Amino acid sequence: MTGKLLFIILDGLGDRPIPELGGKTPLEYAKTPNMDKFAELGVTGIMDVIETGQTPGSDTAHLALFGVDPFQYYTGRGPFEASGVGLTVKEGDIAFRVNFATIDENGIIVDRRAGRIKEGTDEFIEQLNGIEIEGVQFLMKAGTEHRAALVLRGKNLSDKVSANDPKVEGKAPYSFKALEDSESAEKTARVLSEFAKKSHEILSDSSLNKQRIEAGKLAANYLLIRGAGKVPKLPNFEKEYGLQTACVAGGGLYKGVARMLGMEIIEKDGMTGGTDTDVSLKAETAFDLLKTHDFIFLHFKGTDNYGHDGNYNGKVEFIEKVDKELYRFLPEKFKEELVIMISGDHSTPCSFKDHSADPVPLIICSPTCVKDDVKHFGERYAYNGGLGRIKGKHLMKLLLNELHLVEKFGA
């Protein structure tokens, strides 16, 4: 193929009017000359990422945006988190999200994040890996800070099991329970209970924890396990669309989704899934990748974080920071045929401090598209966009259509 596709997601981009911003949304308020230029040269609209009125999660949203039906393929967040931290998951594995936590001698959770432990979880996991219970292998890998992923591999396993994480401190961890009346769910709950017990013993005995206690830190002596999901067989993005793909993202979840779809994951120091990410490095990396790849998924998480915090000023600044780096993709700078898509995976209104079902504004800009009259990027401008109101599941085909890559149905 000749043309290139740049797929930019600002996580949780969509928002609602903020009185302190003069009734504008953060995106409307932000100075975004580059995004505005793409809006002017392209066609805009609003998008229900999963379904009209349906609040998306970040995982389900990204599946939908990549043309993969989350109602068919989504089994839980675990598989994507596990894949995101680099665990090679296989179809049928049961994957979980894990927190290193602290429990006291009475078995009560003192800290769900073991004092937001920053380092050493790799070493703890080395001591834990290799555990096998009833023929089930337990594989772990550390994520950022207190986070880790756990995969159960073996026969007759189920993701219909409850979590042991009560989500609050001052309680004992819950028992794992089968959520359906099946032998596989019973077995999974049983081996998980045994694993929680065994891992607690190993962690409690670990010299690393003794050092932590001596240093006045909380021991990382317990695993809180949640988000069970059976690893689904996802379509391969490259085979499906014939595109050489790469993912530039910091957050584990996004890298996980991308990896499970067969994208190449690009990792560099400074490219994080936080507000501190090196925005310039990400944009530059995407720019360079477009020389060798057809499709770049470029993800920024900061907008969502600020939305969850209700920090509209932070959101405005982060949007402006991203916008500043997009100059390199303007037609006068990027000489090849480029289709650029800019949107969010969902809205995270600062007033909700949470995801909402509000549609997200989007831009599709290609050299030959039928432009609309919209000249700015923002929720209210997008209401007047030529795309109208589309669904996330149609996005990939609309982008491929810009490069004349959609197969004809019929003759």
Place this chain on the structure above:
Amino acid sequence: MTGKLLFIILDGLGDRPIPELGGKTPLEYAKTPNMDKFAELGVTGIMDVIETGQTPGSDTAHLALFGVDPFQYYTGRGPFEASGVGLTVKEGDIAFRVNFATIDENGIIVDRRAGRIKEGTDEFIEQLNGIEIEGVQFLMKAGTEHRAALVLRGKNLSDKVSANDPKVEGKAPYSFKALEDSESAEKTARVLSEFAKKSHEILSDSSLNKQRIEAGKLAANYLLIRGAGKVPKLPNFEKEYGLQTACVAGGGLYKGVARMLGMEIIEKDGMTGGTDTDVSLKAETAFDLLKTHDFIFLHFKGTDNYGHDGNYNGKVEFIEKVDKELYRFLPEKFKEELVIMISGDHSTPCSFKDHSADPVPLIICSPTCVKDDVKHFGERYAYNGGLGRIKGKHLMKLLLNELHLVEKFGA
């Protein structure tokens, strides 16, 4: 019923901005005072004929526009082509598209169109009709120039067979192959092979071909057969909607779709499926038919042909030619209640020289509709239309609704 419906399709109407037309599309550039008037008096919008992001074929597109789900009913182009040339097809028949071609004494295809043979295929077909192999009847009818249709009628037949047409010259025809492991597919491939052999013998011996050779022309001595489709049972348009219907079209495919839906096919010299069609005669014919019929499907193919050729000037001129003839349907000229719909079956951007998944602009104009503010017909204008972005499958109901003919669901 009282009101009348005029359903006008300019094939492949939708397009993209053309730099040489000042960045306008052919439809935007063309002077179309009559279409603009209908836009002003009516409501406009954009339409995904099959599905958002799905590039339509002309056959699947027309099914969708007539409210027939192509994903359910479409089996291939053969049945519509066969029906279009006037073969009466029955449910279960296997229909094909055929080229009269020339092969040399080594069995190599010299010309896939037998020197674009203009006449005489009727006589050849007379010599071929009546062939029966393993109880299967072979029915043929000539189309335009080198084209013909073939129908296999008999028990235990399948459309899961490959074509013998290699689509290039300098090769021998392919063998027919069963495309699935079934007795019916095997049988169909076997009788087709025998038919290709037998027809080659008959054509080679034909005195008509000897005359062609003497006149320095290529012999029409071989049949290239493709586009297998099992004839589906389509809904009957008249029964479905209670409308007395007629089709004014030149192209075989369109007449075929219309005939299979039970429409009356109107044929007149000069009404072709090309750029040379008598546009005025077609419009006048439709005008007259509205006196006796409720629903007229009026089809123009030229826009699509020019799109495939990348000839934007030709496309502009053809659109203007059609527009000029539409004056007779303006409210001041057409005194009865008339719902007029003007659109395309898909886009054929001159820059693609092929169909695309771009939505098509449309107008629905009725005496009582809720108008929008759009006063011109064109892709960009239609972005602002009151219909928003609709799907082809909803079009018929929207039109019937203008005449208050949609039954209530519920009480």
